Amino acid sequence: MLSSIRNLARSPIAVLIIIVPVVAAFALFGINDIFTGTGNAVATVGSERVTLQDVSRTMQREVRRLQMENPRMTQQEADAAGLGDSVVNLLVAQAAISAQARELGIAATDEQVAEIIQSAPAFQSVFSNRFDPAAYAEWLRQEGWTANTFEAQLRADLRREQFVDAALSGATPPAIFSQLRARYQGETRTIRALLIPPALAGEIGTPDDETLESFIAGNEAFFTLPEQRRITLVRLNPQLVSPDVAVDEDELRELYDMRRETGELAEAPLRTFLQWVTPDEQTAQNIVERLNAGEDPAGISAATGLGDPVRLEDVEQFAVPDQVIGQAAFEMTQGEARAVQGRLGWRAVYVQAASDPEIPDFESMADELRTELAGEAAEYRVLDALAEFEDQRGRGATLEEAAEAAGIPLERFDFMTPDAFEISSGSPLMSIIREEAILEAATTTQEGFESDLTPYGEGGYFILRVDAVRPSELAPLAEVREQAEAFWRLRQIDDRLQDTVTEALSRAEAGESLDAIAASIPGTRVEETTLSRGQTAGPFTQALVGSAFRARENTPFEARAGDQRTRAVGVVTAITPGSGEPDSATRQAITEGYENDIVIALERALLDNYEVRINPELRDAALGRTETE
Structure with a gap:
């Protein structure tokens, strides 16, 4: 708990972006200072607000994180175990730090925010390893953010980090702490x-x-056996369809050629080069000869009286103003010199540095591109099948009849628990155990009724019918x-x-x-x-x-x-007893614990200093305890 509180108070959002798989931890920071008004405030701490969206998003993501370790845990069980109150308490403590940092005038610059976003691996192109606005926009969409709210949150995190780092500066635990820990651990x-x-x-x-x-x-x-339900399930997603999709080899080659021509298969070639403006071809050739003889470029400028050459550093070909010069420079290798007649006259061009990333050949990219094309085709096939399925149901067909007409497989599960455990076989139903939407529909749909056609996963849809319900009871002998x-x-x-x-x-x-x-x-x-x-x-x-x-x-x-x-x-x-000589890991653990205690003491002091108001109705709604109106 100490580590989680300290991590919350410092700068987890940047860490989240760097280690994208740990997305759930990011949610613990919420969005405290980007909404106007107080209508959606679950809590207010001084001038800071913890909104309903903050708490709801955080709770849902923390539950998903717990379900990675325990798939059978529900949000209600996690809340009953105290997760909901912990989430609210953490966000309130974090808001107190934000309030104090704001009062002290601590701020994060636009440059700091931009640097973190543009350097985050999650937002970079897999081909160029550079910031990709499309990847950034897609990540925001998947995580439910807008660019403005996300960047405001990142700015707030940076502000809090600066405040906490200043509070921890010079915080060094006494050496006796590490020695006592070493004796304890080494006993x-x-x-x-x-x-x-x-x-x-x-x-x-x-x-x-x-x-x-x-x-x-x-x-x-x-x-005691839990409630069990027998369900009939119809589901379809591109992943189920794509293995059966045949990809035309000509389309595959066309996609490769297009990606190669647009530079998507590798980083763009770069050049750093010098160019001297010369009055004629002979002067340009003389400079080239002197460069090839190993003469220093600075000396050449002084000797010829032409002045300093124009230097372009790490440029792509399209960025060279004179296209003829650019084409020539990108035909040359590092250390090569050439006289080139550009659109505005003769130039002596000398390439100081050249970067020509290797473009993967078609054979090495074929499988990846084939998977991509198959996935796109599968998405269309899913939509076509669902359109036919819904058309059949609109005509009065049953789930079974509509699924058969649309060519969608039908699945039946015989009395499973709410956490996708089949009592009769004594084993979990792995095909749906992590499908939260399907499990929720299976446990909330009334017996004999069908759920709505609902999206799930990546581009998938499902509908189910609860055929029978067996209530919770003491198991018969x-x-x-x-x-x-x-x-x-x-x-x-x-x-x-x-x-x-x-x-x-x-x-x-x-x-x-x-x-x-x-x-x-x-x-x-x-x-x-x-x-x-x-x-x-x-x-x-x-x-x-x-x-x-x-x-x-x-x-x-x-x-x-x-x-x-x-x-x-x-x-x-x-x-x-142990030797009492701590190793580096022990010293680090003691230091982190010491800093955690300081942060906790700081949070408590700030919470005593600010008025904290909680809206119980909005809190319960955000945590899923009540329905929002």
């Missing part, structure tokens, strides 16, 4: 453990139905017998081993050695190891090692070991 402990395996539980009988039903009822949280019996057996084994664990722990606490206890309990054994925090070895799992590092020296404790079914009674026999 090792010698652990002896009496291992009590599950085999000591003996034979576990087979439970009857009454026992299992009682066990299921007593463990309702584990055996017949459906979960195998799982219930396995769970019941584990519980019986654990209960039986607990008696042995309790006895062994009492004897160890009374001073009896673990070896003596093991000798009196057949099937147990004692093992010993020395480990640091986070290390594991054999039966010494993280659970056992963690318990050992929480225990006092020579004080017995119990823990789980191995596969978690094995029980253990352990004793820490020796504790060796």
Whole structure:
């Protein structure tokens, strides 16, 4: 949390653009100072506003980020876990910093904003590695920004970054902090453990139905099935169609030739060259001869009395005023000199630097261009198929009939959960598990009804019908017998081993050695190891090692070991502190934590200094808790 707050307060938007895959983190900055009025303000902090759009966009993107790790998480679950309130609190704290930075007159220049945008890899052409206005406009469209709002947000981020950097200047943590961390991290402990395996539980009988039903009822949280829905799905997108699209080789060659002629396949050639204005051809040839002999250009100018030559640096051919001179210069290589009769007379031309990027040949580009053409053709095919599909439905056809007439595949899913998990197969439905729009429609459409034709993914559309709904209920024994019996057996084994664990722990606490206890309990054994925090070895799992590092020296404790079914009674026999000499990673971690604490203290002070007002209705609407009117 400390790192996220500090990252929020500094300049994440620029980081976002540089590492485009982490788009979600950018949303935590919102748009605080570009709207007029207060009608859409979820919160106001002094003169700064956190708008409904800020909170809504941030919440949605943070939920998507969490779903990359846990696809089954819904926005409602994330909000219930505190994400919504955290988002609002972070945006409010960030607004407080913005307000203070504005009052202090801190500003970001147009040049700074332009430099970040034009140097961001996300906005550069894949062919020229230069800023591409089209790529910039497309990114803005996909992320839901306008150029004005995005650039205002970037300007605000830069202003906050300057303020926070100034506040952190000279913030150096005392050396003792790093030394204490090093001692803590480097500490090792010698652990002896009496291992009590599950085999000591003996034979576990087979439970009857009454026992299992009682066990299921007593463990309702584990055996309650969520609501399940059977759906019929019709969906189509260019990605599904493009593998079947044949690309005409002549069109492929035409596209390559066009891209090559327009310079889209590689960076444009560049030249840096000098040109002397001469009265005649002979004078131009004399200068060329002197240059070829290795004479310095500055000396040539002085000797001929022609004055300094005109120098053009890193120019493309179209930028050379005289097209004849430009053509000649781009025919020449670095270090070459030539007398050229331009449109305005003779010139001596000397190329100081030449850049001629290699243009990829047709064979190396064919697959990429073929994919592009197939994708474009697939988009048209999708639209044609959907037009036919909708025409059929308008005539009264069912989903099945319309899909068949349009040549669109029909999919049926038999009782899946809201997170796309199929109970009958016990596996996730990977083809739709990340399709948020489809899952939402599947869970909100009433039984027996169809959803609207809805866009999803990149250029795709879907429509579905909920054929049946099975409400949430406690699973019947017949459906979960195998799982219930396995769970019941584990519980019986654990209960039986607990008696042995309790006895062994009492004897160890009374001073009896673990070896003596093991000798009196057949099937147990004692093992010993020395480990640091986070290390594991054999039966010494993280659970056992963690318990050992929480225990006092020579004080017995119990823990789980191995596969978690094995029980253990352990004793820490020796504790060796770390050296106290921190490495660079430890120093860096301490410095970041120290700076985080300063930023948090700064935010709290600013929030105490400014009046903070929250609009609960707009906040809840932005977080998806209520419907907006």
